[in-house]
Amino acid sequence: MYEARSGFEPTEQLDLEEQLFEPRIPDDGSPGRIIATMVGIVGILLLGSLFWSAVGALFGALGAASEAVPFGRSAPTLVLGPAATAAPPTLTPEAPRTVEPTRPAATAEPTRRAEPSPTPQPQATPTVEAAGRAPWVLLPLPAPGSKVSPGQITLEARGRGDAAISQISLELDGAAIPVTLEQRSDSVWRAAASVRINAGQHSAKATVVDERGRSGSFRWTFEAGL
Numbered sequence: 001m002y003e004a005r006s007g008f009e010p011t012e013q014l015d016l017e018e019q020l021f022e023p024r025i026p027d028d029g030s031p032g033r034i035i036a037t038m039v040g041i042v043g044i045l046l047l048g049s050l051f052w053s054a055v056g057a058l059f060g061a062l063g064a065a066s067e068a069v070p071f072g073r074s075a076p077t078l079v080l081g082p083a084a085t086a087a088p089p090t091l092t093p094e095a096p097r098t099v100e101p102t103r104p105a106a107t108a109e110p111t112r113r114a115e116p117s118p119t120p121q122p123q124a125t126p127t128v129e130a131a132g133r134a135p136w137v138l139l140p141l142p143a144p145g146s147k148v149s150p151g152q153i154t155l156e157a158r159g160r161g162d163a164a165i166s167q168i169s170l171e172l173d174g175a176a177i178p179v180t181l182e183q184r185s186d187s188v189w190r191a192a193a194s195v196r197i198n199a200g201q202h203s204a205k206a207t208v209v210d211e212r213g214r215s216g217s218f219r220w221t222f223e224a225g226l
Helices: 009-019 031-068
Strands: 136-142 151-160 167-171 175-177 180-183 189-197 200-210 214-224
Touching: 009 167, 136 214, 151 167, 151 200, 151 214, 167 189, 189 200
Parallel strands: none
Antiparallel strands: 136 151, 151 189, 167 175, 167 200, 180 189, 200 214
16 A cells, blocks of 8 residues: 555555554643543542441431330440549648657556455434324413513413324423313314413513424513503
């Protein structure tokens, strides 16, 4: 074929073959190249977005299925944020300790010999006083503060008590005089004495004792004159 065409050199034949069988790559800076590159990038981004959307939907479906199936799950762990983090403890300096001097061990005291306890002595049991009141004096004569005529008079007093009366004594101006006792009732006795008195003021005293040993007394005064 090349031989039929005369006038061409072998070098020109090689250049023609390279042009026919090796197409030239368009220039990188051409608008078509830029547009194609951008379209490719956008396509890759769209495919990646669709892929991750599909992956997210798949994991969401798996999570919903695991929530529906009652499998045993561990308790959720609470993660504290920076605000809930406990503040570091404040270190308080300790006060200096005072070391007490070591005290010498106490010396054991010698064992004392037990002394025999004294034999208890019998004690007298106090006698409980019988119930009731002490006897008392009533109706003294002459009446206290009264005025009588000088001469022979009757001095008397009565005693009464919760127990029987055993004794009644009379005194005139500090001297005891003999009396006559007379029982007037179960609890009343009368003592009387006949005496002579001079003009002036006189004092008398009556003392009464019951059968239980209890006593009572009464002192009074009267006057003798015209």
